[in-house]
Amino acid sequence: MAKKKMTRRDFFKAGLLTGAGACLGAGVLKPTGLWAAPAKVKGPVKIGYQAIMSGTLAGYGEFHKMGVDMAVDEINKKGGIAGAKVVVEYRDSTLKAPEAIKNARYFVDSWGADFLGGVDSSGQALALAPVMKQLGKPIIITHAATEKLNEIEVFQKGIKEVFRISSPTYQDGNAAAFVAKDLPAMKWATISPKYEYGYTCWSMFKNTLAKLKPGVQFVAESWAPFGTTDFRAHINTILDAKPDGLYSVEWAGELISMMKQAGQAGLFNKIKHVMLPVGAAMDVLEGLGKEMPDNIWISGRYFFQYPKDKRNTAWVASFVKRWKHYPAYVSETGYSSIYAFKQAVEAAGSKDAKKVIAALEGMKMQSPAGERVFRKQDHQAVYTVPWGLTAADPKYPFKVMGKMVVIPAQDFFNRPPFKGPESMPPFKK
Amino acid sequence: MSRAGVYLIYGLAALALVAIGLFAGRFVLYLTMRVMLLAIFALGYNLLLGRTGLLSFGHGALYAAGAYGLGLFNLHVSHDPLLGLLVGVAFAALIALIIGFFCVRQTEIYFAMLTLAFGMMFFSLIWNLREVTGGDDGLIGISRAPLLGLPIGRDYQFYFLVLACFALAVWVIHRIRGSAFGLVLAGIRENHQRTSFAGIPVKNYRLAAFVVSGAFAGLAGSLATLLESNANPFSAHWSHSAEPVLVSLMGGLQTFSGPLVGSVIFVVLREVIERFTENWMLWFGVILLAIIMGLRGGVMGGLEKRLGRARAARPGGAS
Numbered sequence: 210m211a212k213k214k215m216t217r218r219d220f221f222k223a224g225l226l227t228g229a230g231a232c233l234g235a236g237v238l239k240p241t242g243l244w245a246a247p248a249k250v251k252g253p254v255k256i257g258y259q260a261i262m263s264g265t266l267a268g269y270g271e272f273h274k275m276g277v278d279m280a281v282d283e284i285n286k287k288g289g290i291a292g293a294k295v296v297v298e299y300r301d302s303t304l305k306a307p308e309a310i311k312n313a314r315y316f317v318d319s320w321g322a323d324f325l326g327g328v329d330s331s332g333q334a335l336a337l338a339p340v341m342k343q344l345g346k347p348i349i350i351t352h353a354a355t356e357k358l359n360e361i362e363v364f365q366k367g368i369k370e371v372f373r374i375s376s377p378t379y380q381d382g383n384a385a386a387f388v389a390k391d392l393p394a395m396k397w398a399t400i401s402p403k404y405e406y407g408y409t410c411w412s413m414f415k416n417t418l419a420k421l422k423p424g425v426q427f428v429a430e431s432w433a434p435f436g437t438t439d440f441r442a443h444i445n446t447i448l449d450a451k452p453d454g455l456y457s458v459e460w461a462g463e464l465i466s467m468m469k470q471a472g473q474a475g476l477f478n479k480i481k482h483v484m485l486p487v488g489a490a491m492d493v494l495e496g497l498g499k500e501m502p503d504n505i506w507i508s509g510r511y512f513f514q515y516p517k518d519k520r521n522t523a524w525v526a527s528f529v530k531r532w533k534h535y536p537a538y539v540s541e542t543g544y545s546s547i548y549a550f551k552q553a554v555e556a557a558g559s560k561d562a563k564k565v566i567a568a569l570e571g572m573k574m575q576s577p578a579g580e581r582v583f584r585k586q587d588h589q590a591v592y593t594v595p596w597g598l599t600a601a602d603p604k605y606p607f608k609v610m611g612k613m614v615v616i617p618a619q620d621f622f623n624r625p626p627f628k629g630p631e632s633m634p635p636f637k638k
Numbered sequence: 639m640s641r642a643g644v645y646l647i648y649g650l651a652a653l654a655l656v657a658i659g660l661f662a663g664r665f666v667l668y669l670t671m672r673v674m675l676l677a678i679f680a681l682g683y684n685l686l687l688g689r690t691g692l693l694s695f696g697h698g699a700l701y702a703a704g705a706y707g708l709g710l711f712n713l714h715v716s717h718d719p720l721l722g723l724l725v726g727v728a729f730a731a732l733i734a735l736i737i738g739f740f741c742v743r744q745t746e747i748y749f750a751m752l753t754l755a756f757g758m759m760f761f762s763l764i765w766n767l768r769e770v771t772g773g774d775d776g777l778i779g780i781s782r783a784p785l786l787g788l789p790i791g792r793d794y795q796f797y798f799l800v801l802a803c804f805a806l807a808v809w810v811i812h813r814i815r816g817s818a819f820g821l822v823l824a825g826i827r828e829n830h831q832r833t834s835f836a837g838i839p840v841k842n843y844r845l846a847a848f849v850v851s852g853a854f855a856g857l858a859g860s861l862a863t864l865l866e867s868n869a870n871p872f873s874a875h876w877s878h879s880a881e882p883v884l885v886s887l888m889g890g891l892q893t894f895s896g897p898l899v900g901s902v903i904f905v906v907l908r909e910v911i912e913r914f915t916e917n918w919m920l921w922f923g924v925i926l927l928a929i930i931m932g933l934r935g936g937v938m939g940g941l942e943k944r945l946g947r948a949r950a951a952r953p954g955g956a957s
Contacts, residue, residue, distance in 0.1 A: 262916050270916075299916050306776060306870040307862070311672070315909075318665035332775045336868040339779070355775065366779075404765070404774040435774075 250291040250560050255298070256550065257316025259309060259327040260352070260539070262301040265436075265462055268492050269329055269539055273351065274299060275532050276540030277326070280547035290551045291558070297547070302328060306336035313337055317344040323560045324348070326546045329539075331355035331406060334371075338362035341370040346562050347569065349549055351542035352510070354378050354406065359587035360627040369566050372588040374549060374581065375510045375542040376618070378406070380594055381458050381486035382413025383621040383634050388506060388596045388614050389414070390421040394453035394482045396428045400443045400467060401458045403432035410458045410486065417621075417634055428452050433459065433467075440467040444474045454482035464488065465496040477502045489597070491537040494607040501599055501608040508596045510538035511578040514610050515595045524577040535605075536577075545576040549583075586625040593618045652805070659797045667793050671865055673905045674804040675858045676885060680897035681811045682854020683882035688891040689820060690847045691827030693750045695879045696737060696757030697855045702764060702874035704730040704856025709777035709869035710770070717783035719790060719799070723860050730856020731849050733760070738848035742841050745830070754876055761874040776870035780863055790864075800861055807854060808898070814850065815894060823847050855882075888929050890936025899937050903929070 258277055262270030281295050289295055298320060300312040309328060316322035325341070325348035328334050334353035339362075341348050350358065350373040359377060362368050389397070397418070401407035415427050429450035431443040444467075447455060455476070459467050464485065471477065487493070488507030513525045513535050524544075528536045536544075550565070552574050557564035571585040581592040597610025621634045658670050679701060686692050707729030708722040716722070737756040741749055764771045771777065782790050790796040814820050822843055825833040834840045863869045872878060881904070882897070889900025907925060911918045933940035 263919050300912060301916050301918060305872045306868055307672075307866055307873075310866050311668070314665055314668050315912075318663060318668070332870060335775055335778045336866065336870065339867050357775070405768070405772075406774075408768070408773070 250293040250554060250558075253294045253296045254290045254324070254550070254554060254560055255296050255320065255322045256547065257300070257312070257320060257322035257325045258297050258543070259300045259302040259312045259316075259325075260543075261304060261329045262299070263303060266304075266329070269352070269461070269537075270299075270301065272491070272537035272539045273327060273543045275528070275534065276536065276542070276544035277547055279528065279531065279540075280544045284547065284551055290560075291555045293560075295547065295551075298322070302330070302333060304330050304333070306330075306333050309333035309337055310340050313340055313344065313348070317346050322346065323562070324550050324565070326543065326550075327351055328353050331358070334358050334373075335362065338366075338368045338371050342368045344370075346370060347372060347566050349374050349546040351375050351546050352539050354381070354510075355409070356623060359584075359589040360623065363589075364587040364625055364627060369588075370562070372549075372569055372583060372590070374546050374583075374590045375538070376592065376594055377589060377622075378409050378413060379618075379622045380508060380510065381410040383417045383623070384508065384594075384596060384616050385410075385456065385484050385486050385506075386414050386417035386421055387616045387621055387634075389418050389454065389456075389482075389484060392454065392482050395422075395424065396426045396450075396452040397454045397456055398427070398429035398431075398447045398450050398452035399456045399458075400431045400433060400440065400447060401456075402460075402463070403434045407432060407458055411456065414456055421635060433463065437463055438466055440470045441474065443467075444471050444476055448474065448476060448479060452480060454484065455480050456484045456486075458486050460487040460490065461492060462496070464490075464493050468493075468497055468502075469500055472500060472502065477505075482506070488599075489538070489610070491535055494609070495535075498607050499601075503599055503601065503608070503611075505599045506596055507599055507610065508594060511536075511541040511594055512538070512597070512610060513541075514597075515613065515615070516579045518579075520575065521577045521579070541577050545574070545578065545581070548576060549574055549581075584625075587627075589622070591618045591622055655801055655804075659794065659801060664793055667797050668865075669905060669909060671793075671797060671800045673901050674800050675862050675865070676881065676905060677898050677901035678804055678807045678861070679855055679858035680882040680885040680889075680901055681807060682851040682858070684851075684886045684891065684897045685811060685814065685820075685823070685854075686847050686851040687883065687886055688893075688896070689815065689827065690823040690844060692742075692745065692844065692847070693883070694741075694753040694848070694851075695750050695876055695883075696741075696753030696755075696760075697851070697882055698876060698879035699737070699757040699760035699874045700730045700734050700852040700855035701859035701862075701878065702760065702869070702871070703733040703852075704859030705863040705869040705873055706764065706771060706777065707856065708860035708863050709780050712780045712863075713777060717781055719783060719785045719864060722864070723803075723857065726860030726863070727853050727856045730859065731853040734849045734852025734855075735845070738845045738852070742844040742848060754879075757874065757876055757879055761871060761876075764871045764874055771871070774871055776868050777863075778868045780867045780869070782864055782867070796865065800865070803857060803861060807857065811854070812894060819843075819846070884926065886936075888926065888936055890938035890940070890942075892935060893938040893942065896936050896938040903937065 260270040260273040277297055281297050284295050302309050316325055328350050329352045331353045334350050347370050352375055354377050356377045363371050399411050401411050418425055429447055431446040433443055484506040486508050489509035489512045553565045553568040554560050557568040569583055573582045579592055581590040583590050595613045595615045597613040599608040600611025602609050624632050683697055686694055704726040708726035711722050711725040741752045744752055790799050822838055826840055830840050885900035885904050886897045890896030908922055911921045
């Protein structure tokens with residue numbers, strides 16, 4: 210990008226301004242509070258967004274887009290980001306790391322993106338981190354959940370360009386353990402995906418629950434490879450072990466298959482406590498409909514019934530009105546990621562990457578999911594997502610949360626420096 | 639086309655590649671590197687498919703062997719990129735030797751299925767050996783240390799390493815095709831019984847072709863790992879093994895330059911389509927279908943035929 214040369218007239222103007230500023234004093238030059246008009250930012254603010262838009266998980270891409278499109282339309286209707294229009298371009302991330310990298314490079318180097326967003330797969334998020342450092346633009350991850358991203362890439366390796374607005378595996382592992390400790394279940398088992406996400410969540414759940422509830426036992430593990438459609442063997446393995454509780458981070462279509470087959474096998478009559486950390490995803494709830502049993506513990510990265518405040522209620526209503534769909538969690542995280550950039554740019558008074566990164570660090574924002582704070586040390590947004598028991602409600606054609614349990618995020622998010630037991634919950638008050 | 643004409647085209651292409659390295663923006667640079675890596679992969683692969691007549695669906699595994707070979711060496715032993723590339727290529731060749739040993743006993747669909755099975759076995763191995771390979775997260779944090787004192791950390795520096803490897807690969811593969819060894823491979827493709835009656839150990843030749851093409855797959859894989867700074871398990875997946883098949887088919891199986899042209903089309907076409915629609919897979923598929931069905935013998939095969947016909951039509955033009 211060619212820098213504009215300073216003409217003599219500009220120089221003169223600058224001189225005049227400085228002179229005027231000196232006369233009037235700092236208070237007038239840097240207005241605060243009511244006086245603070247939004248700083249003007251030049252040109253459109255370009256955001257490159259990638260999510261999975263092909264294959265069996267393509268529905269997630271659609272949900273991402275619904276949220277992002279809504280944010281963009283709202284913002285542009287109200288005058289844009291600091292006076293500049295927001296433009297978003299989408300790309301299919303697939304699930305492969307080289308594709309995600311190519312997209313990021315295209316967005317920044319060819320299309321001229323100021324900021325990036327999206328990304329569903331943990332492997333892709335990890336592969337992108339060093340690339341973002343090279344490209345020098347901030348990215349807000351809206352779905353990929355691996356805790357290695359904030360703990361190792363951002364905190365340990367110091368990659369400043371990566372932020373995450375969605376909750377990481379702490380929600381699936383640690384928070385689940387906080388809920389499980391109050392259940393009358395001492396023997397737990399899992400059917401989970403046979404990849405890093407499944408292993409990580411289960412081990413986090415085990416470690417935290419063992420600390421919270423000494424004497425608890427973990428009796429069986431059955432790992433289902435990516436793309437599993439027949440869960441009967443896994444279900445039988447679990448039934449043979451006779452646990453009191455089943456924990457499963459299966460998600461999307463595979464979770465739907467597992468739940469249907471578990472119902473046919475009578476699993477829910479034998480195992481009373483079932484926990485699904487990503488069961489509150491809209492594709493799963495809608496996909497299962499009435500086949501989702503009552504009294505299953507579910508959670509996600511956001512659930513449209515929480516928080517029950519004005520902002521969220523209004524947002525859900527306008528989302529349903531526009532898309533004839535309840536917002537999925539990636540819709541909310543996608544939507545809020547655009548607003549996070551808006552707030553950061555307006556706070557920085559510029560879309561310059563370094564200034565926006567500085568503004569995002571430690572930034573507090575209000576969003577449909579409630580208040581979020583981007584932790585300065587690891588760039589992870591800290592916010593609370595409820596756990597709840599499924600229940601039928603005549604207002605909805607699918608199961609929703611009846612009883613909710615809300616554990617504050619501060620109590621179960623791992624803390625910097627991410628070393629040793631002091632960094633992991635439970636924390637001493 | 640005359641020999642001089644061919645050299646002229648290759649010379650111009652080389653000049654264009656150098657010019658891209660010197661003047662192009664970062665994204666064009668990156669995309670050109672992706673084209674060259676795919677071309678190395680496909681050129682080597684076509685020694686097996688186009689030259690020897692063996693359809694392998696397991697070359698993704700050999701690409702991944704190169705990628706993980708370099709990746710593990712880089713993370714645990716030494717950052718030296720040259721040693722890393724050597725280790726990557728050697729590891730890929732070793733895996734090719736093992737897989738090939740069992741596969742070359744069969745031909746046609748049996749060979750294809752066996753390579754597919756071995757390839758997916760290797761994929762599962764990478765996926766499941768989490769402590770070593772990082773599971774589905776892959777190997778991350780692979781660095782580009784200076785090569786013999788020359789920095790390659792930045793894209794415009796690394797580009798010339800890729801270009802050098804690419805030029806070397808093109809030259810070596812061209813030599814192999816023209817050598818006695820290459821001619822025997824063609825003989826095996828045309829009639830393996832007759833070749834074996836001529837006293838040639840067909841299986842050994844097939845194995846040699848498999849290992850050589852595997853070594854090039856490994857070279858592409860290790861360079862890609864340096865480029866992306868990570869190795870990922872999907873590179874061993876059969877869907878990745880299908881890429882050089884498509885590229886070779888598109889460009890022309892029976893020509894030397896077919897995989898080169900195919901690689902350019904494959905990467906650039908997709909990039910162009912993605913600028914218009916997120917639903918790129920559909921359009922990409924339709925166009926690939928049109929090329930493969932419409933141009934028999936691929937783009938280069940079709941072009942050669944067209945040129946040949948034009949020359950034959952001219953009086954006294956036939957050569």
